[in-house]
Amino acid sequence: MPKKVDHQERRRLIADALMRVAADQGLEAVSLRHVAAAAGVSTGLVQHYFRTKDEMMTFALSVVRERSRTRLTEAIGRLGDDPPARLLLRTLIVALLPLGEQSRENGRVALAFLAYTAVRPEAASSLRRDTTAMLRFIAGLLPGPAPAAAAANLLALMEGLGVYLLCGHYSPDQALAALDAHLDLQFPG
């Protein structure tokens, strides 16, 4: 059975093209042909690696999540061992906010998928798991009497800042100022 190409790599290449299309024309513009054209391949190839469009979408969503995860672990890794909680949290959030150019692209796609999953509950479970994991992690770092509520607070703040950044309602400076103001409240002294 001859197998020369790396299946996973091809899928990732296609998902990349999908994200490029989705990032600057929206998820509605994502079609087999558009994605294939953006990837510089034939639609047959796309069909070969994804039996259905939904399969392709699901995979692309997993790539989006993976990218965020990667950015997060790298940023935290750069901090060294046992950083102070406030710095750790700030780094975590800054890493996930769409501040740079390619993180903006990722964010746009993530926002599109958010609206997408709001309508397709079967695809929402993975995202939900991500946020509950984040919630637990953040709650473990926060001082105060009610870390769970404070964690939900901080995570929602991050999400809102991300949305407003993507839509151009907030400037990066504004967003960071708001974040720091919040951390000032959360870490008194």
Place this chain on the structure above:
Amino acid sequence: MPKKVDHQERRRLIADALMRVAADQGLEAVSLRHVAAAAGVSTGLVQHYFRTKDEMMTFALSVVRERSRTRLTEAIGRLGDDPPARLLLRTLIVALLPLGEQSRENGRVALAFLAYTAVRPEAASSLRRDTTAMLRFIAGLLPGPAPAAAAANLLALMEGLGVYLLCGHYSPDQALAALDAHLDLQFPG
């Protein structure tokens, strides 16, 4: 020139149908025919009142904004004169959060439009004006040395809570707890 029907009312009826479709199948499912079917009218009628699909979308977006505005002013109106700042802010935010059933529907459409405008900058300006107006209003109510940052903070928190509520990541109780925790920080004493 015979004019028997109320132009604005018809447009609103169509926009209602559009929002119903968008709320439970997403914006991608919004087509002239679907909207017409949901409204129980012919596609010709839809075309008669909106020369193009984009015109229909833009109008629907304005209806979404208007609905939020109405809910907001009604909730604040119920408060009477000169309510304490914290109560006023909480009421404002609770009114805009997708907690009830029909406010969830509105929220879903709003979220879909958020992703929509993230890709079509020409449609984003009205939303941007809304948030800057909100920012100014909230900043005027907040104590502390940096009300602007605190306002951006609070508004982003609201947006994030809304998103997580719509996606089912947060329960209403969680969201309200997070909100109150934040207000506790913002209004010490």
Place this chain on the structure above:
DNA sequence: CCGTTGGCATTGCAGTTGTATTGGAACGTC
């Protein structure tokens, strides 16, 4: 060396899309 198998391009198809066009019914104005 040859058949089999995976990789991929091409084409076809039925269904949906936005929009333009056509036609007629209902109505106010003269």
Place this chain on the structure above:
DNA sequence: GACGTTCCAATACAACTGCAATGCCAACGG
């Protein structure tokens, strides 16, 4: 009552969609 205008339904059309079917080509196992 005739006329013009508005309202709306029906249909036509080209472009696009997801998907299936087909066929060619290279590569590997026997």
